[in-house]
Amino acid sequence: MSQRQAAHPIDPQFTDRWSPRAFTGEAIAADALLGLLEAARWAPSASNIQPARFLFGHAGTPAFATILDGLVPFNQGWAGKASALVVVLSKTSSVAPGQTEAKANVWHAFDAGAAWMSLALQAHLKGYITHAMGGFDGDKLRAALNVPADVAIHAVVAVGKQGDKASLPEGLQARELPNDRLPLAQLAAEGAWSF
Numbered sequence: 001m002s003q004r005q006a007a008h009p010i011d012p013q014f015t016d017r018w019s020p021r022a023f024t025g026e027a028i029a030a031d032a033l034l035g036l037l038e039a040a041r042w043a044p045s046a047s048n049i050q051p052a053r054f055l056f057g058h059a060g061t062p063a064f065a066t067i068l069d070g071l072v073p074f075n076q077g078w079a080g081k082a083s084a085l086v087v088v089l090s091k092t093s094s095v096a097p098g099q100t101e102a103k104a105n106v107w108h109a110f111d112a113g114a115a116w117m118s119l120a121l122q123a124h125l126k127g128y129i130t131h132a133m134g135g136f137d138g139d140k141l142r143a144a145l146n147v148p149a150d151v152a153i154h155a156v157v158a159v160g161k162q163g164d165k166a167s168l169p170e171g172l173q174a175r176e177l178p179n180d181r182l183p184l185a186q187l188a189a190e191g192a193w194s195f
C-alpha cells in the first residue's frame, strides 16, 4: 500500500501513516474517538506528569464549529469534512508531589508530541486518518475554548476516514500523496553533532 520506502526494516505502520486532506465527512462514534485519545493517555511523559490535554469536537456540533473557526482559512478549506477536530494542548507547569508551588515543566511540549503521535498511530491502526495542523489562530482558540494562560496550544488534529481526493479544491489534489523523508544520515549520527 505504501509508496514510501524505509531504508531499514520497520513496521509498515510508520510508512503507511500519512496526512491526507480528503475526508469523507462521516461521523465517528464517541467510543471510537475516545479510543484514540486513550492511546494518547498512555504516552510516556517526564516524571509521569502527563501534561498533554485534548479538547475535541465531533462534526456537526458547536464544539467542532468553534475549533474549525479557529483554523487559518487554508486549513478551514479542507478540515471541515473531518469527523472530529482535536486540539492538542499541554500544561506548561506542574506541582511536584509534596510541593505546593507549580514549577515550569520544560518537557511539556515534548510529551504532548509523543501523545499526539500515539493518537495518530492508533488512528491509523483503526483505519482512521489524522492530519495535524499548526495553522490556527491561537488567541482565538484560547478565548473560544477558555484555555488558561499556562496551557500551550500545540496543534489541531483532523480525524476521520479518508475520502476521495476529487472532493478537494483543485490546488490540493496534486498534493494528496504521501511525502518522503530526509535520509537517516542527515538526521542521526553516532557521537558528536556532525550535520
Ligand SMILES: Cc1cc2nc3c(=O)[nH]c(=O)nc-3n(C[C@H](O)[C@H](O)[C@H](O)COP(=O)(O)O)c2cc1C
Binding pocket: 017, 018, 019, 020, 075, 131, 132, 133, 134, 135, 136, 154, 155, 178, 179
Ligand atoms: C505540528 C504540525 C503542524 C502542521 N501544520 C499543518 C497545517 O497547518 N496544515 C496542513 O495542511 N498540514 C499541516 N501539517 C502536516 C505536515 O505538513 C505533514 O505531517 C508533513 O508534511 C509530513 O507528512 P505526513 O504526515 O503525511 O507523513 C502539520 C504537521 C504537524 C506535525
